[in-house]
Amino acid sequence: xxxxxxxxxxxxxxxxxxxxxxxxxxxxxxxxxxxxxxxxxxxxxxxxxxxxxxxxxxxxxxxxxxxxxxxxxxxxxxxxxxxxxxxxxxxxxxxxxxxxxxxxxxxxxxxxxxxxxxxxxxxxxxxxxxxxxxxxxxxxxxxxxxxxxxxxxxxxxxxxxxxxxxxxxxxxxx
Amino acid sequence: xxxxxxxxxxxxxxxxxxxxxxxxxxxxxxxxxxxxxxxxxxxxxxxxxxxxxxxxxxxxxxxxxxxxxxxxxxxxxxxxxxxxxxxxxxxxxxxxxxxxxxxxxxxxxxxxxxxxxxxxxxxxxxxxxxxxxxxxxxxxxxxxxxxxxxxxxxxxxxxxxxxxxxxxxxxxxxxxxxxxxxxxxxxxxxxxxxxxxxxxxxxxxxxxxxxxxxxxxxxxxxxxxxxxxxxxxxxxxxxxxxxxxxxxxxxxxxxxxxxxxxxxxxxxxxxxxxxxxxxxxxxxxxxxxxxxxxxxxxxxxxxxxxxxxxxxxxxxxxxxxxxxxxxxxxxxxxxxxxxxxxxxxxxxxxxxxxxxxxxxxxxxxxxxxxxxxxxxxxxxxxxxxxxxxxxxxxxxxxxxxxx
Numbered sequence: 001x002x003x004x005x006x007x008x009x010x011x012x013x014x015x016x017x018x019x020x021x022x023x024x025x026x027x028x029x030x031x032x033x034x035x036x037x038x039x040x041x042x043x044x045x046x047x048x049x050x051x052x053x054x055x056x057x058x059x060x061x062x063x064x065x066x067x068x069x070x071x072x073x074x075x076x077x078x079x080x081x082x083x084x085x086x087x088x089x090x091x092x093x094x095x096x097x098x099x100x101x102x103x104x105x106x107x108x109x110x111x112x113x114x115x116x117x118x119x120x121x122x123x124x125x126x127x128x129x130x131x132x133x134x135x136x137x138x139x140x141x142x143x144x145x146x147x148x149x150x151x152x153x154x155x156x157x158x159x160x161x162x163x164x165x166x167x168x169x170x171x172x173x174x
Numbered sequence: 175x176x177x178x179x180x181x182x183x184x185x186x187x188x189x190x191x192x193x194x195x196x197x198x199x200x201x202x203x204x205x206x207x208x209x210x211x212x213x214x215x216x217x218x219x220x221x222x223x224x225x226x227x228x229x230x231x232x233x234x235x236x237x238x239x240x241x242x243x244x245x246x247x248x249x250x251x252x253x254x255x256x257x258x259x260x261x262x263x264x265x266x267x268x269x270x271x272x273x274x275x276x277x278x279x280x281x282x283x284x285x286x287x288x289x290x291x292x293x294x295x296x297x298x299x300x301x302x303x304x305x306x307x308x309x310x311x312x313x314x315x316x317x318x319x320x321x322x323x324x325x326x327x328x329x330x331x332x333x334x335x336x337x338x339x340x341x342x343x344x345x346x347x348x349x350x351x352x353x354x355x356x357x358x359x360x361x362x363x364x365x366x367x368x369x370x371x372x373x374x375x376x377x378x379x380x381x382x383x384x385x386x387x388x389x390x391x392x393x394x395x396x397x398x399x400x401x402x403x404x405x406x407x408x409x410x411x412x413x414x415x416x417x418x419x420x421x422x423x424x425x426x427x428x429x430x431x432x433x434x435x436x437x438x439x440x441x442x443x444x445x446x447x448x449x450x451x452x453x454x455x456x457x458x459x460x461x462x463x464x465x466x467x468x469x470x471x472x473x474x475x476x477x478x479x480x481x482x483x484x485x486x487x488x489x490x491x492x493x494x495x496x497x498x499x500x501x502x503x504x505x506x507x508x509x510x511x512x513x514x515x516x517x518x519x520x521x522x523x524x525x526x527x528x529x530x531x532x533x534x535x536x537x538x539x540x541x542x543x544x545x546x547x548x549x550x551x552x553x554x555x556x557x558x559x560x561x562x563x564x565x566x567x568x569x570x571x572x573x574x575x576x577x
Contacts (some may be wrong), residue, residue: 024228057449060548068545068554073208073537075554075562077544095420106543161544174402 040152121145207537214558253288283333312349346428352421380417450565460517516568
């Protein structure tokens with residue numbers, strides 16, 4: 001029951017949250033791996049991370065939507081991020097996880113190869129991705145976050161979960 | 175219950191009544207939905223496999239009956255009469271009289287009919303739209319009425335009645351009726367029909383409620399602007415309702431809205447087709463048959479479409495694989511399937527599936543986000559097993575590829 005209550009209240013928490021905290025949250029990213037690349041989404045849109053579950057297939061959805069799951073009474077469509085980026089599909093294994101995002105209108109789950117960690121990446125460590133963007137495609141890459149030696153590709157979640165065609169620049173040339 | 179509410183509303187005595195916020199009732203409904211899922215999950219637990227469950231099954235039966243009764247009781251909590259909406263509409267009639275210069279007599283019937291509060295909250299705008307349409311386009315100016323031998327005062331009837339699990343709200347007028355030639359011409363111009371199509375009245379009339387469709391020669395302040403039409407379609411889609419339009423020249427137009435009484439739980443048959451589960455409202459199913467070789471007909475001339483003989487009448491077969499434009503290498507022969515025969519307004523259609531699984535009260539979730547593109551569906555149904563099924567709308571299946 002407490003779980004249910006907690007589940008129902010996120011909107012209230014958001015409203016109560018001070019702007020100070022929100023600023024910090026804006027710098028926090030959940031990083032995950034897809035085909036040996038590190039990606040990141042802003043932590044404020046992540047509602048939970050769950051293990052892979054039985055997916056129910058549904059008709060009339062894009063190829064990269066594998067189906068839906070029932071997460072405690074919520075129907076959540078699952079997007080295979082590999083398919084979204086045009087990368088070859090891979091069998092799901094024990095590392096495969098689902099990152100559930102809520103962008104305001106409806107939740108969606110991202111199937112990724114594995115989650116890494118939550119990192120704080122201040123704005124001055126993020127290189128803007130404008131140079132990567134070709135004019136006719138909306139950019140799914142928001143920027144490149146430098147974390148020590150590593151680089152995480154920070155995604156624009158809104159573009160990611162939309163059904164517009166996206167292609168990653170380095171993959172398009174590969 | 176309606177009577178009680180009525181008395182309280184009018185005499186303000188109401189000692190036996192309580193005001194409860196709709197938020198609290200919604201929460202109760204949500205919890206009941208989860209309770210019923212949870213009961214099903216427990217009862218269907220794989221841990222029980224192979225155990226001797228004689229007593230358990232009896233207890234489960236009682237529990238299931240109880241849950242269903244509690245659901246019914248909770249659903250009733252949310253029922254309100256359409257009276258309030260009808261009263262607000264009645265007030266608008268005065269305004270319409272002033273703006274159109276027509277005299278209108280509004281006859282209201284069945285205002286004590288009960289509907290879900292969620293339904294009643296959304297009825298006003300679409301009904302206002304239909305009423306305005308009648309007042310503006312349906313009823314003739316007084317001089318035309320006199321010439322046609324009708325009373326000067328135009329008459330609009332607004333009625334509600336419960337039929338089975340549906341509420342039917344009808345707006346009918348005694349005006350000039352819909353003009354087939356004008357409407358068909360406009361519909362053809364907009365590409366809704368081919369130049370040689372001669373659609374039946376019931377099919378044609380519905381286009382007047384399509385967004386952007388208006389046949390009014392002059393744009394009036396009331397209707398004829400082509401806006402607001404969408405409010406009817408959108409609301410009816412959200413409420414899982416249907417619009418039926420009937421008209422006779424010189425005699426009037428009748429617009430009927432058929433809406434489920436409650437949106438909370440839906441009594442469904444669960445079907446499996448390949449890896450997918452579908453749910454179908456019980457009242458949409460005419461019968462379930464096992465096709466026999468002698469009853470199946472392939473029409474090579476029509477893209478290999480199939481027909482099925484059902485008591486000496488051929489019924490068109492709608493393959494879900496075709497409908498959802500998925501081309502599997504091989505479709506199973508009809509004789510290997512179970513055919514669900516739907517009673518639709520376009521006549522019966524047969525939908526072959528692999529298996530009929532169960533009958534369940536399901537909780538429906540709307541199709542949002544990535545699922546918004548699923549055609550011919552009311553929403554997703556959460557099943558007791560924790561699985562998710564797509565709830566089919568047989569009317570839109572019968573209508574073919576459209577939404």
